[in-house]
Amino acid sequence: MKFLRIGPPGAEIPCVMDEDGQARDISSLVPDISPETIPHLTESLAGADLARLPAVPEGRLGAPIARPRNVWCIGLNYSDHAAESGMDVPAEPILFSKSGAAVCGPTDPILKSAQMTKLDWEVELGVVIGRAALEIAPEEALDHVLGYCAVNDVSERAWQAERGGTWIKGKSYPNFCPTGPWLVTADEVPDPQALSMDLSVNGETMQRGSTDTMVYGVAHIVHYLSQFVLLEPGDLICTGTPPGVGMGMKPPRYLDVGDTVRLSVEGLGGQETPVVSAAEGR
Structure with missing residues (x-):
């Protein structure tokens, strides 16, 4: 999988890229791609139909992980x-x-x-x-x-x-x-x-x-x-x-x-x- 975050600083939408290169909003499954959610990130998306998740238009890309602890x-x-x-x-x-x-x-x-x-x-x-x-x-x-x-x-x-x-x-x-x-x-x-x-x-x-x-x-x-x-x-x-x-x-x-x-x-x-x-x- 390719994870990314789209949006203005501090308000990025967590996304995954589908097979067609379209960013899909996964915020209904995980609040962000962060130190808190990463241990269960792939489990949270298991079985999800990416094609049914909202498409996110191109925009500013944040770092693909929210601020790391280290x-x-x-x-x-x-x-x-x-x-x-x-x-x-x-x-x-x-x-x-x-x-x-x-x-x-x-x-x-x-x-x-x-x-x-x-x-x-x-x-x-x-x-x-x-x-x-x-x-x-x-x-x-x-x-x-x-x-x-x-x-x-x-x-x-x-x-x-x-x-x-x-x-x-x-x-x-x-x-x-x-x-x-x-x-x-x-x-x-x-x-x-x-x-x-x-x-x-x-x-x-x-x-x-x-x-x-x-x-x-x-x-x-x-x-x-x-x-x-x-x-x-x-x-x-x-x-x-x-x-x-x-x-x-x-x-x-x-x-x-x-x-x-x-x-x-x-x-x-x-x-x-x-x-x-x-x-x-x-």
Whole structure:
């Protein structure tokens, strides 16, 4: 299944896409696609005749899940991205987090504060947890995954690398995590380690890669995270980015107001996000 949410911020309608690509309103079955409803989401829709549910016209797409409790991220998870960053491949996954308030829709604008000087892009595979996981074995990990989505792990590199402390400062500004357009259930993604991905800025390709070059695959990431934290339904995991980020270019290139970022992950849809002044976009 492909889940999506359509409508203005805070008033999105939960939907599922039918076989003809039409969004169908499932709010009579579940109030939203959220951490509270995700544990029983597929059960709630079992046996439903999607063709009899109300069609929802095209409109703004929200993130396919309502604000997750946690957004977990994996750093330097592609060896060639680690190389362009001038860092060694990590002996264990690098863990950090983003604020849940950074999650936004796939066409919502990236907000650039006047204080930002090194605003960067990162196309990533997003993993959505379907049921709680704590200290699980690697072979059990994918059983805890509801599905997958496309993510842009937007980063302000100056805040991330030059202000001391942890990376979260450069990762958590509002709209720094465009997500979607869809949440595609795991049964429709038979191999999450075989998905192509790409990202362009103003029509120029910057990133082109595949999840098959991840240092640590999805199953290991879910297993590894569960050794340290309780993964909860609706948690979003951003699994790392291939090479081609602005920070790694010579000379570096960064986003500015007026730019447009487009990205896609195979089978999970695409995004198109403009960069706007934070003062005007909030």
